[in-house]
Amino acid sequence: MAGPQSGKRIEIQSYKHNGRLHRVWESTMVLKGTRNVVIGANDRTRVTESDGRIWVTREPAICYFHSKLWFNVIGMLRQDGVYYYCNISSPFVYDEEALKYIDYDLDIKVFPDMTFKLLDEDEYEQHKREMNYPRVLDRILYNNIDTLVRWIRQRKGPFSPEFIDQWYERYLTYR
Template identity: 75%
Template sequence: MAVPTPGSKIQIESYKHNGSLHRVWESSLVLKGTEMVVIGANDRTLVTESDGRTWMTREPAICYFHAKYWFNIIGMLREDGIYYYCNISSPFVYEDKKVKYIDYDLDLKIFPDMTYTVLDEDEYEVHRKQMNYPEVLDRILYNHIEYLQKWVQQRKGPFAPGFIDQWYERFLTYRW
């Protein structure tokens, strides 16, 4: 399997369960690329929504994708601390210089004090019915919300002290 090379640029594409394109992050810099994990970074990158609307991210972000877990984690560096936005999603695939995943609406927002809230359960329910998610998928997604909550509580992976700062420092060594 091809893996992205550190220092290369990739796009990030999220899809919906029915295969429709949901959102595209135009450019992220690869900091680590293996078959299991991709860590990328971006700052003020263009994001295009499925309806064609565009916007720019506001702050530097470290993006963590895993091939085993049904979530991805974005650590956003803001003046008052690191905020995390976690998408409950399929594991990533890498092809054509793009990291791709299916976004399943459910999100976990984590604040600098490591408190968190689950978001978009209503949106998930609508799409679950519209796109006829199988029951096994529903169980997988809610199990991975629990895994993610344990990671936060245990300060594991991207939630470990210094993780985001370390990768951000590496990002700054590249000419972006």
């Protein structure tokens, strides 16, 4: 499986463990696309929820997806700094239709000062019961939360100081 080509606009589809479509981002510009990593950007992109609600993102965002890690990271460029929203999720897959992953409810919000907060633990516990997540999946997800927290604290990968700036500059060349 090859990744999407740089400069191509793709759709991002988020699913739930039971296979139901959860959320769709209509258009993200691929800045880097390989078998293992996709870095994309979007700004004021249309998002459709599973219940049919539609909304539009408010600011430019740089998205980081990995085919071997159980999380993805969205860096949102706001007036007062970069905020990160990290989805605990399956590794991504890409086909000609879209970049796809399973959302496992748990999220980490990272503030410009690099403090962070784990979100949606109640929702995760509810879905774990309702969809019968296997015990091994629970361990995988929490191990990846540990990895993600280390990355945040070490300013690694998408959390490094230059990452968002570098990729946002690249995005501006495509616009």
